[in-house]
Amino acid sequence: MSRRLPPLNALRVFEAAARHQSFVRAAEELHVTPAAVSQQIKALEDYLGVVLFKRGKTLALSESASAVLQQVSDAFDQLERAMLKVRADRVAEPLVLSTPPAFAARWLMPRLDDFHERHPSIELHLLATRRAVDFAIEEVDVAIRFGSGNFSELRVEPLMQEKIVLVATPAIASTIKTAADLARSSLLEDDCQIKNGEFPDWKTWLSTLGVDNAPLQLRRYSGDSNLAIQAAANGMGVTLAWHSLVADDVKAGRLALVLDQSIPTSLGFHLVMPEKHAAQEKVVAFRAWIFDQVAQQKSVLPNEFIQQPQRKKLQLVNS
Numbered sequence: 560m561s562r563r564l565p566p567l568n569a570l571r572v573f574e575a576a577a578r579h580q581s582f583v584r585a586a587e588e589l590h591v592t593p594a595a596v597s598q599q600i601k602a603l604e605d606y607l608g609v610v611l612f613k614r615g616k617t618l619a620l621s622e623s624a625s626a627v628l629q630q631v632s633d634a635f636d637q638l639e640r641a642m643l644k645v646r647a648d649r650v651a652e653p654l655v656l657s658t659p660p661a662f663a664a665r666w667l668m669p670r671l672d673d674f675h676e677r678h679p680s681i682e683l684h685l686l687a688t689r690r691a692v693d694f695a696i697e698e699v700d701v702a703i704r705f706g707s708g709n710f711s712e713l714r715v716e717p718l719m720q721e722k723i724v725l726v727a728t729p730a731i732a733s734t735i736k737t738a739a740d741l742a743r744s745s746l747l748e749d750d751c752q753i754k755n756g757e758f759p760d761w762k763t764w765l766s767t768l769g770v771d772n773a774p775l776q777l778r779r780y781s782g783d784s785n786l787a788i789q790a791a792a793n794g795m796g797v798t799l800a801w802h803s804l805v806a807d808d809v810k811a812g813r814l815a816l817v818l819d820q821s822i823p824t825s826l827g828f829h830l831v832m833p834e835k836h837a838a839q840e841k842v843v844a845f846r847a848w849i850f851d852q853v854a855q856q857k858s859v860l861p862n863e864f865i866q867q868p869q870r871k872k873l874q875l876v877n878s
């Protein structure tokens with residue numbers, strides 16, 4: 560039997576707009592523009608030959624829309640349950656993700672509830688390690704890796720280009736007005752990043768600001784750059800950090816930028832996987848989700864992260 564159905568995408572847009580009674584909130588849910596929602600609603604109204612929304616200062620459902628909204632919502636709920644069952648059969652194996660510990664702790668973990676809500680059928684196994692994954696012998700589906708992006712024989716997609724910033728608690732940051740003030744502060748060093756050539760040490764940094772041979776109060780941390788960032792958040796001093804790893808803390812007021820200094824680099828976080836993994840449905844779902852999260856972060860980054868005046872740049876290149 561042939562079914563006479565309206566365009567399903569327009570019907571999906573109608574259900575979201577009617578449920579929220581707002582084109583704007585429907586657009587946010589569906590990740591489209593309010594204009595696109597309006598166009599889909601108009602197309603559906605033309606198809607059905609009825610008015611679905613009363614447009615004015617506020618948006619209200621017409622009698623026709625009110626009469627069918629519950630049935631349409633129930634139909635989409637039933638369709639979603641059916642598709643989840645199909646997908647559960649296809650993605651029964653867990654998604655194994657390898658990621659640097661600091662990225663996992665400061666960027667990924669605060670966002671994972673959203674992933675689980677969107678993809679309840681995907682079981683995520685998180686492997687936090689700085690060690691490079693050998694996909695040939697390890698049961699890892701996808702990895703997030705830091706560097707210049709030169710990962711041979713793998714599919715590599717840039718997530719976030721990085722620069723280095725100075726951060727401390729707002730109370731400490733407010734006391735540092737000059738490079739000399741900075742030199743007299745408690746300075747936190749991430750030995751691992753310095754040894755890898757990813758960060759300058761404090762002596763080198765201060766030299767670029769015109770401060771040489773000053774006695775420094777240094778506290779060193781090794782193994783995980785999250786340690787120095789957490790120490791800074793606990794009020795123990797000033798540290799150098801990748802801007803993506805501290806953007807949430809700056810936005811929330813737990814950390815603040817110090818002076819007006821940053822170092823642009825050729826480094827960044829990348830999504831890495833064998834090409835044959837890219838078509839796996841669980842990987843497709845994770846890839847779409849993480850790029851959506853990156854886009855959301857870029858849209859809400861503090862102004863300081865978007866454009867900062869530079870006094871003297873120290874270019875780092877890591878091949």
